Amino acid sequence: MDDLSIFPNSTSINQNGHLAIAGHDLVDLANQYGTPLYLYDAATVRAQIDRLHRLFKRYYPGEALLAYASKAYLSFQFAKKLAKYGVGLDVVSLGEIHIAQTAGFQPSVVHLHGNNKSEAELQAALDWAIQAIVVDNLEELELLEQMASHSQKRVRIWLRITPDLSVDTHPHIQTAHLDSKFGLHLENGEADEALQRSLSSPWLELSGIHAHLGSQIFDTEPYRLAIERLCEFAAKNNYIPAEISPGGGWGVRYTPEDPDDDPEQWVRTVSGAMQEAAIRHDWPYPRLVLEPGRWLIARAGIAIYRVGNQKTTPAQTHLVAIDGGLADNPRVALYQARYIAKVVERAAEPATQTVRIVGKFCESGDVLIPQVNLPPLQRGDHLAIPASGAYQLSMASNYNYAARPTVLWLEQGQIEILQQREQPDQSSWLVYSEGKH
């Protein structure tokens, strides 16, 4: 598999041998905007959305909604674009609700998740009358019912059901197992209790049921099983769901060796399982809601770093230090995530040297790529890391007082700033500023 296949769609190598995206030379962008620098290719974002919309049309005869899991990456400018592309939004905090509201999303396509939503978050969702508040546990059901009654407003909810199955992914990003902190478990009867209580409450309108299995999943079988269990559970309780959501979680290739990430198998399986269940139980087709985060956005994003110091350790490892790392991308330390790199200035040059790419932060665990083959590098060269669009910026920190990086949106002939690099300010914290509204 060609390395460039995991880069954004509009990646090319220009006449200077430099990497370019949407026709923009990445050496020029790095020099102009500084590094670390994150870039999103507009064409890839649109193509990913379009691909899922077309797959829905092809495989699901009922209504379907694509709701982007905004935790993967969100900023005001980015949300404004998504709102125009006709996707819904899965939000999990007051901050994400606020961005959804101000960026132009209709409340009818926004749903709120979270295993411990605050009263303020529930109230904001109630007041805005969103598509659904996804009730995560029995205590929350009771709290929300009280709040709805107090506000004299009926509230639309889904129940988050934990189907008690394990999926093949990193343990930190599994969510549907018996010991999960998320959701109402099928195994111990709390899902049944929540469903019966929802149906009998004058303040709760149960419009759907949901499960989310985990993230970076390449196997369709758990999705088929989850839909089957959700539907059996509903039917057993004489409940006909108007909406069903098997969550997000479809995986992404971070290296050319990773499994095929074509979402066709995912959408085909989920749609097929849903149709079978609807026919078996004699239901109208529920509205199918998928919540991809990573798949929609990871490959559209690239991180660019500048090469600094190099050394060879007594253990004979050649280290190349870059000007970012753990603070803007904690995924390697958290999940042993694997990445590849390309030298921006010499993208087509053969890789003749095996090196370890390390970050600049005060942790030995700040290793971006433990082992990678690259052309010889010198101070001032730039590295491009593909598949950097999801869960990097959104999990970035200010560790060692690092400023979160500039983020650009690239169209052919046009550059927009999604987020400006943070600046230290006199109040001894960093000012977070987004691109101009």
Ligand SMILES: Cc1ncc(COP(=O)(O)O)c(C=O)c1O
């Ligand atoms: C409820 C829910 N939906 C959707 C997602 C998105 O997952 P992914 O980015 O793997 O598609 C998550 C995160 O795992 C989630 O918790």
Ligand SMILES: N[C@@H](CCCC[NH3+])C(=O)O
């Ligand atoms: N942050 C994780 C994904 C978590 C998904 C959110 N529930 C990652 O980068 O892989």
